[in-house]
Amino acid sequence: MRTVDRRKFLKYCVNSAAALGLSQSVVGRLQVALAADAVGLPAVIWLACSNCTGCTVSLANRISTDHPTDIADLLVNTIDLAYHPNLMGAAGDLAVDTLYSAANGQYVLAIEGGIPTAFGGNACMLWTDDGHDVTAMEAVQVLAPNALAILSIGTCAAYGGIPGGPASPTGVMDVRTFTGRPAINIPGCPVHPDWVVWTIAQLLAGNPPALDSEGRPTALYARSVHDRCPRKGTQEASTFAEQGRCLKAVGCKGPETRSDCPTRLWNGGANWCIGANSTCIGCTSSKFPHGWSSFYKGQVV
Ligand code: SF4
Ligand code: SF4
Numbered sequence: 001m002r003t004v005d006r007r008k009f010l011k012y013c014v015n016s017a018a019a020l021g022l023s024q025s026v027v028g029r030l031q032v033a034l035a036a037d038a039v040g041l042p043a044v045i046w047l048a049c050s051n052c053t054g055c056t057v058s059l060a061n062r063i064s065t066d067h068p069t070d071i072a073d074l075l076v077n078t079i080d081l082a083y084h085p086n087l088m089g090a091a092g093d094l095a096v097d098t099l100y101s102a103a104n105g106q107y108v109l110a111i112e113g114g115i116p117t118a119f120g121g122n123a124c125m126l127w128t129d130d131g132h133d134v135t136a137m138e139a140v141q142v143l144a145p146n147a148l149a150i151l152s153i154g155t156c157a158a159y160g161g162i163p164g165g166p167a168s169p170t171g172v173m174d175v176r177t178f179t180g181r182p183a184i185n186i187p188g189c190p191v192h193p194d195w196v197v198w199t200i201a202q203l204l205a206g207n208p209p210a211l212d213s214e215g216r217p218t219a220l221y222a223r224s225v226h227d228r229c230p231r232k233g234t235q236e237a238s239t240f241a242e243q244g245r246c247l248k249a250v251g252c253k254g255p256e257t258r259s260d261c262p263t264r265l266w267n268g269g270a271n272w273c274i275g276a277n278s279t280c281i282g283c284t285s286s287k288f289p290h291g292w293s294s295f296y297k298g299q300v301v
Contacts, residue, residue: 051113
C-alpha cells in the first residue's frame with residue numbers, strides 16, 4: 001500500500017496558512033504537528049455524482065510553485081486519495097474494495113456533483129456491489145454520517161448547479177440539503193484546484209475554515225469578483241471584445257459573485273475570465289446558472 005509523505009504535506013500546510021495570513025495559532029499548531037510528525041492523515045473518498053467531471057479535470061490541471069506542485073505530487077506525495085473513480089488506478093471490484101476499506105477508517109468525503117433523488121436515485125449509479133447497482137443516493141447516505149468532514153466540490157454539489165436546474169427531471173439535491181450536515185461548500189464551475197487543496201489543508205491542521213452564510217470558506221469567497229477587478233471604474237464596454245473595459249453592460253456577474261479569482265487567477269496564475277475578455281458568468285454563486293438564465297427555468301419556447 002502507498003505511504004503518504006505527511007511531513008511534506010504538513011510543510012505545505014504551514015506555508016499556505018502563513019501565506020494566507022491565518023492566525024498564528026493555526027500556523028503554530030501545524031508547526032507542532034510537523035515537529036512531532038504526529039498528525040495522521042485521514043483518507044479522502046471522492047464520489048462523482050451528478051456532474052460533468054469538470055472539477056476533477058480542474059484539479060488535475062493544478063500547476064503551482066507551492067507544494068503540491070501538480071496532480072502527480074498531490075496524489076503520490078500528499079493526500080491519501082483512497083477512492084476517486086477517474087484518478088485511481090484500480091477499477092471494478094478492486095476499486096470498490098478499496099473504497100470499503102477506507103470507509104472503515106477515518107475519512108473526508110468529497111462529493112463532486114449533486115445527488116439525483118428522482119426515480120429512486122436510479123439516474124446516477126456509482127458502482128456495482130455483488131450485482132446491486134449502488135446509486136449516488138445510497139452511497140452518500142452510507143458514507144456521509146461517519147465522515148470527518150464533507151466537502152461539496154463545485155457548484156453542482158454546493159447548490160445543484162446545472163444538473164439541479166428546474167428543467168431537469170432527476171431531482172438533484174445539493175449535498176447540504178441531502179445529508180443534513182454542514183458540508184463545506186467549495187463552489188465553482190469548475191472549482192479552482194487551489195480552493196480544494198487549501199480547504200483540505202485547513203482540515204488537516206485541525207482548523208475547520210470559517211464559513212459564510214452559504215457554507216463557503218470566507219478566506220476564499222469573502223469578497224466579490226467586482227471588488228478587486230482591474231476593470232472596476234473603467235468605461236463600460238457596449239459590445240464584446242472591447243479590451244480593458246468594464247463588462248457590466250454586456251452581462252458581467254462580477255458584482256454579484258464572490259471569489260478570489262481576480263487575485264488568484266487560473267491555470268497557475270496565467271489568466272482569468274475577465275483577463276481573457278470574457279464576462280464573469282457567476283460560476284461560484286448559488287444563482288448559477290438557473291437564477292440568471294431563462295433556459296434553466298424551462299422558459300425557452
Ligand atoms: S468587468 Fe465585471 S467584475 Fe470587472 S469591474 Fe466590470 S462588472 Fe465588475
Ligand atoms: S471570474 Fe467569475 S465565472 Fe470566472 S471562474 Fe471566477 S467566479 Fe467563475
